[in-house]
Amino acid sequence: MNFHLRLWRQKSADTPGRFEGIEATNITPDCSFLEMLDIVNNRLITDGKEPIAFESDCREGICGTCSLVINGVPQGPGRGAACQVYMRKFKDGETIFVEPFRAGSFPILKDLVVNRSAYERIMRAGGFISEHTGGAPDASAILIPKPVADKAMDAAACIGCGACAAACPNSSAMLFVGAKVTHLNLLPQGQPEAKKRARAMVRAMDEEGFGNCSNYYACEAVCPASVSASVIAKLNRDYIKGEVSEAVGAID
Amino acid sequence: MSSTANKESTGTSSLSSKPSGKSSACCTCSSPLLSSSIGRKWIVAITGILLILFVSGHLLGNLTIYPGPNWINAYAEHLQSLGPFLWVIRLVLLAIVGLHITCTIQLWMENRAATPQKYAVTNTLQTTIYARSMRLTGLVVIAFIIFHLAQFTWQGFNPVTRTWIDAQGRHDVYRMVIAGFSNPFVSAFYLLAVGLLAMHLSHGISSLFQTLGLTTAKLRPLFERAGRIIALVIFLGYASIPLSVLLGILRYPHVSLCPFVH
Numbered sequence: 001m002n003f004h005l006r007l008w009r010q011k012s013a014d015t016p017g018r019f020e021g022i023e024a025t026n027i028t029p030d031c032s033f034l035e036m037l038d039i040v041n042n043r044l045i046t047d048g049k050e051p052i053a054f055e056s057d058c059r060e061g062i063c064g065t066c067s068l069v070i071n072g073v074p075q076g077p078g079r080g081a082a083c084q085v086y087m088r089k090f091k092d093g094e095t096i097f098v099e100p101f102r103a104g105s106f107p108i109l110k111d112l113v114v115n116r117s118a119y120e121r122i123m124r125a126g127g128f129i130s131e132h133t134g135g136a137p138d139a140s141a142i143l144i145p146k147p148v149a150d151k152a153m154d155a156a157a158c159i160g161c162g163a164c165a166a167a168c169p170n171s172s173a174m175l176f177v178g179a180k181v182t183h184l185n186l187l188p189q190g191q192p193e194a195k196k197r198a199r200a201m202v203r204a205m206d207e208e209g210f211g212n213c214s215n216y217y218a219c220e221a222v223c224p225a226s227v228s229a230s231v232i233a234k235l236n237r238d239y240i241k242g243e244v245s246e247a248v249g250a251i252d
Numbered sequence: 253m254s255s256t257a258n259k260e261s262t263g264t265s266s267l268s269s270k271p272s273g274k275s276s277a278c279c280t281c282s283s284p285l286l287s288s289s290i291g292r293k294w295i296v297a298i299t300g301i302l303l304i305l306f307v308s309g310h311l312l313g314n315l316t317i318y319p320g321p322n323w324i325n326a327y328a329e330h331l332q333s334l335g336p337f338l339w340v341i342r343l344v345l346l347a348i349v350g351l352h353i354t355c356t357i358q359l360w361m362e363n364r365a366a367t368p369q370k371y372a373v374t375n376t377l378q379t380t381i382y383a384r385s386m387r388l389t390g391l392v393v394i395a396f397i398i399f400h401l402a403q404f405t406w407q408g409f410n411p412v413t414r415t416w417i418d419a420q421g422r423h424d425v426y427r428m429v430i431a432g433f434s435n436p437f438v439s440a441f442y443l444l445a446v447g448l449l450a451m452h453l454s455h456g457i458s459s460l461f462q463t464l465g466l467t468t469a470k471l472r473p474l475f476e477r478a479g480r481i482i483a484l485v486i487f488l489g490y491a492s493i494p495l496s497v498l499l500g501i502l503r504y505p506h507v508s509l510c511p512f513v514h
Contacts, residue, residue: 006372072371097372099371099372101370102367104365104368105365166378171366171367202289209365209366211363211366212293214359214363214386214459215380215383215459215464218379226439229472230468233472234465235290236463240285240465242292243286
């Protein structure tokens, strides 16, 4: 199969980028999108040209490193990460736009690679639990009702890939923060920080310069882990609870 | 301990690629609750609820035009008889509208700053036209409200209507409304405005439940449907009045639609 690629090329964070037309010829339909980019890169290197910079790690849809936007859809068409997109999904001779995540808080480092440290810093603000060191406790020592465990697990499926903020017309990170807060606040292990967590993470999110949620639900549509936007409702709830508790002096 | 914390904070600031726009953007208050993203969205949601209540109450009042001049003129006179209290209500409404708009503009400006570059290929991804047009519909509605107040409250376009008195000596609101809507341009603008208001409410009603944290995955589709239905009912209620005037169902002098009501 042959494709006309329109790829975003940008030398560094400080230089302006532009689209470059690159032909991807003789691609087998069973190639994954990333393998197709590998083939194109090998040819570029053979021709003595600069290869396209893009990120990937596990290439099996788990890690979410492959932060590509294919034809305007973060993580590409279909559910799952961009590495799970196969070239048979496209028409022969199709023009495919490949862009990096576009959000002010995810600055472009080079070509299709963005810096997603903003999510790490939000995690540092409250995306953790406090636990004793030493021997692991008995796995069944703490009872968790099945529906609670299910809801927490659904939220814990978030891999922090950043597609939610990339898809959001406002570049809002609410689905990510909502997933983390829902996951940890629902479980008994997350209770010591539960009241502060939403407050701390939302403040960190605001400081990173992410936008505000307008309830567009584009995040939910692209999330490779199918996290539901209901986690945002829980975040809204827990955040206000936390702020009010603090304002009236209910917690430190 | 303190040295680790210091390292942590310097690491954060050096890693941080751009300064925070948020804390400086909000100048209305210093409380973290009200300056945060979610805090201001709560203000928009709560003022939105109050405005929906106003819009519903106003519609019920307007519908008194159907039983005839006796009803709507009595209703208008009752409102006017509130005297200074009416001004309190007006000022409270003005403050609510002001808060709703101020917070939205702040949030919108931050959203624009957070998204410096758009994608080459636009993809609406599940977003509804109602959600995407909130700012446009809101702006047209506020422009309409100003026109509407000038027309029917201040009566600046046709001051002669101020002197219209019904048989009981009350201000003849019935006649004023019929005269106003007999102008097809006035009716057209009114229909456009209430249509856009319905679009605004359609997203706004379902959205406020999400913002206030009252939705679950199961409830959200129900709230979305409820938003559509309430918006449609409000649209039909408001739109029926200019349409009835243009179709001659409501006319001056009044012709009773129902033999039991006079």
